[in-house]
Amino acid sequence: MRYACRPVGLLSRSDPISRFDVADVQRFYPRGRPPQPATFDWSFTMNLLGVLPYWQLGPWELGPLTLHSFGLSVAIGVALALSILGSRGQKILGVSGDRMQNFGMWLLIFGWCFSHVFEVVAYQPHIILEDPLVLFKVWGSISSVGGLIGGVIAFLIWRVRNPYEDHIGWSNVAAFTLPIAFFFGRIGCALVHDHPGADATNFVVWEWIRSIFGDSLPEVWPLALQYPDGVPRHDLGFYEAIIFFFLTLFVLYKGRKPQRRGYYLWTLPLLYAPFRFLFDFLRVTPGEAGLHGDTRYLMLTPAQWVAIGMFILGLFLWSKLRNEPLETWKGLEKSTSDDEEPESSSE
DSSP, X not given: OOOOOSOTTSOOOOSOOOHHHHHHHHHHSOTTOOOOOOOOOHHHHHHTOOSBXXXXXXXXXXXXXXXXXXXXXXXXXXHHHHXXXXXXXXXXXXXXXXXXXXXXXXXXXXXXHXXXXXXXXXXXXXXXXXXXGGGGOTTSOOOHHHHHHHHHHHHHHHHHHOTTSOHHHHHHHHHHHHHHHHHHHHHHHHHHTOSEEEEOTTOHHHHHHHHHHOTTSOSSOTTOEEOTTSOEEEEHHHHHHHHHHHHHHHHHHHTTSOOBTTHHHHHHHHHHHHHHHHHGGGBOOTTGGGOOOOOOBTTBOHHHHHHHHHHHHHHHHHHHHTTOOBOOOXXXXXXXXXXXHHHHHHO
């Protein structure tokens, strides 16, 4: 009988026992007592994990300018998303990159302005009475779900003004770039911690996991951040950055080949909405621990109500678009035909 000849705490191996292995057995185990099959002790590894530190980057002073990490991250995301929008629109729809980027800028500007209006109306309606002009101060606070609603409204306006375009194709390309832009936006949120969550000390999900795997796991949820008030808290911007990272990988993987027309219009809402709905249960209420919290309506945040609508919209679009044919990448077909023309003429 062969035994894994390494001390407990290391992974076993299946190669035959050598002289060195026998020496290991004699050194680590009493004479006449065969070693037990090796197991991996997770306690050392998991104890390396714990509450994350409260990181913070910026702002940076560049002469008369002040560069903030949130703004820098958002700018990178917008530039990258517009670049991908232009190249992908040209490849799939056969539309010039400039037209696609102009389309993206229209969605972005309208969505950004509406995100501020939604933030004020839904989350801070009391300040409208104090200063009605706050609705026009679009450089102020914004709401990501408000931006999504604004983007949809902007697309509907564009659709009326461009009745003969491929509406499913254009909107599908725009939806493809959303996770990329939002990933960098949420990275910016995580860098400035503008979405503090509730106390993570007795996080029910982590307590359930520890009840299964034992007390070798850290006592506190290892993705919590140690906030300056000394409390380990959920950081919702950080959590959503993780979700959008995986959604970005998803679209980049799926985008290598043609999908059904409108594929991203229904898959992304169905994938994102449940996470957003659940995450908002971890947000603080207004005034809790001196933090800026989220207003509730019938025990749900505005974003949770939007997430419900988003999920229903995803189901509706799935029912309408699931039998659509595969995309025809017109830009690739055009470039291929252009390459073949000289050959046919030479014959």
